[in-house]
Amino acid sequence: MASKRLACRECHHIVSADQNACPHCGSSSLTEDWAGYVVITHPEQSEIAEKMEVTEPGEYALKVR
Known part of the structure; x- marks a missing residue:
């Protein structure tokens, strides 16, 4: 079974459910x-x-959302 993933509302980066903050922003x-x-x-291309x-x-x- 796959672990849940969360998305950052600010930058849309996908993170694991055990993280409390986005590592990117x-x-x-x-x-x-x-x-x-x-x-x-x-990303540059x-x-x-x-x-x-x-x-x-x-x-x-x-x-x-």
Whole structure:
């Protein structure tokens, strides 16, 4: 069984459920209510990263509620 993942409401970064804050932006506003999943490996070459305003490689939620 997969462990629960949370998404940061500020930067959409995906984190494990045992974290209290986002390691990317430091926000403690995390939620289970997210949809879509994208892994960005080279944000400087990614149109999706540009639209999402992502500058760091990582796992991101496409939609966070």
